[in-house]
Amino acid sequence: MTSPCGVLLPGTERALMHRVATAQSEGRVPSLVAAVARGGRLVWSGGRSSGDGQICDADTQYRIGSITKVFTAVLVLRLRDEGLLDLADPLERHLPGTGVGQVTIAQLLCHSAGLAAETPPPWWERTPGSLRPALRDVLGEEPLRHPVGRRHHYSNPGYTLLGSLVEAVRGQHWGEVLQHEVLEPLGMARTGTQPQAPHARGWAVHPWADVMVPEPSEDLGLMAPAGQLWSTAADLCTFxxxxxxxxxxxLSAESVGQMRTPAAPQEAGEWDNGYGLGLQVLRKGGRTLVGHTGSLPGFLACLWTSADEGVATVVLANATSGLLPAAVAADLLRIVVDAEPALPEPWRPMAQADDALLELAGPWYWGTYAFGLKLVEARGLELYPLKGGSRGSRFRTAADGTWTGLDGYHAGETLRVVRRSDGTVAHLDLGSFVFTREPYDPASAVPGGVDEGGWRGRR
Structure with a gap:
């Protein structure tokens, strides 16, 4: 059974707390906070600390490192949706003089621009951002490490460029744009570029002894869009x-969906890991998780969400190493989904029927492959194979009476209805593929024609 009103069952909560306690103990981290959201609502949180009066709950701020990159990507997608830039634009068009202006905005978002992973020394995460006052100080003399667009190579300086791009287009500081356009609308009052009490302190735990030293907490300057933010488990569940x-x-659901779609070339042997437009994509245990990990000296973080199952998990800790937050967050999500699978939405009839669309519903054949065509809300269509592993897609209606593929093999392709002179449906044309009501219907315009002898038995 599932728990009522979004509250988890006691057995599920016990299993979650056990995983958190085990992670904090075995990972030897001063404190760890975790949270679970379901349907966009915080339904559980728990914390564990080494004592000494440490506060660790869903409202305690931790530094979230590279989860910051997701926020920066959202700002860039907002500019795209407003028509102020295109993701295929070269960086030079909007941010001239960087020396790497040939890379595209999309390549920066998905880390395929070929840029170096880090800045020139000194170690940017443990030194003041004032040591790198200009983009040339962030990029160095040889910023490219790989051919542009050919492979995924994670780049922190790449997100500095994206943050500077936001500032150039908006005419405001990256942090101010983020505050006004993302944090305030979403109600994330405990997320920002600087810590606000109560917040955790960052620590390094000795790898061979149970002792600690404090880590510096630097303002990252130009590198802020790659890792500056502080946040809480509760705020990240909202996000x-x-x-x-x-x-x-x-940002619209469609644009967020584009962020979740893998966009970077995958490395050999890493087919279960991908990167979209600012989001990591992971296949684990038969489900797709999207989100991001984060780390800075003294802090570790992870946010995973399964859009299909409506569950998200957050893990925050204040240690430089010792914990794999991505694994812990994935385990918490698995515990909830396995113990309390969500009930499917109740079936409901469509708001209104359209006779012209009803005429299209039912079986169709591409050659001898059998497909079903189903009507969905907002005059949409869904084409799916009735058996086998053939190609299916969902389609959105267009103003000219056609439909555009949203996913699968036919994403971006045009589906149109071809009618006879008397107005009846002759066939469907999907990117030149002809779908007929019968396999190779001789009454339809099947490319190559249909043999006059028709179907044959044994010869």
Missing amino acids: AGFLAGGDDRV
């Missing part, structure tokens, strides 16, 4: 809900 379904005040 996870946005990543699952979008919010028109910030």
Whole structure:
């Protein structure tokens, strides 16, 4: 059974707390906070600390490192949706003089621009951003490490460029744009570029002894869009809900869906890991998780969400190493989904029927492959194979009476209805593929024609 009103069952809560306690103990981290959201709502949180009066709950701020990159990507997608830039634009068009202006905005978002992973020394995460006052100080003399667009190579300086791009287009500081356009609309009052009490202190735990030293907490300057933010488990659960379904005040569901779609070339042997437009994509245990990990000296973080199952998890800790937050967050999500699978939405009839669309519903054949065509809300269509592993897609209606593929093999392709002179449906044309009501229907315009002898038995 599932727990009522979004509250988890005691057995599920016990299993979650056990995983958190085990992670904090075995990982030897001073404190660890975790949270679970379901349907965009915080349904559980738990914390564990080494004592000494440490506060660790869902409202305690931790530094979230590279989860910051997701917020920066959202700002860039907002500019795209406003028509102020195109993701295929070269960086030089909007941010001239960087020396790497040939890379595209999309390549920066998905880490395929070929840029170096880190800045020139000194170690940017443990030194003041004032040591790198200009982009040339961030990029160095040889910023490219790989051919542009050929492979995924994670780049922190790449997100500095994206943050500077936001500032150039908006005419405001990256942090101010983020505050006004993302944090305030989503109600994330405990997320920002500087810590606000209560917040955790960052520690390094000795690898061979149970002792600690404090880590410096630097303002990253130009590198802020790659890792500056502080946040809480509760705020990140709110953000996870946005990543699952979008919010028109910030970014549409369609644009967030594009962020979740793998966009970078994968490395050999890493077929279960991908990177979209600012989001990591992971296949684990038969489900797709999207989100991001994060680390800075003294802090570790992870946010995973499963849009299909409506569950998100957050893990925050204040140690430089010793914990794999991605694994812990994935385990918490698995515990909830396995113990309390969500009930499917109740079936409901469509708001209104359209006779012209009803005429299209039912079986169709591409050659001898059998497909079903189903009507969905907002005059949409869904084409799916009735058996076998053939190609299916969902389609959105267009103003000219055609439909555009949203996913699968036919994403971006045009589906149109071809009618006879008397107005009846002759066949469907999907990117030149002809779908007929009968296999190789001789009454339809099947490319190559249909043999006059028709279907044959044994010869």
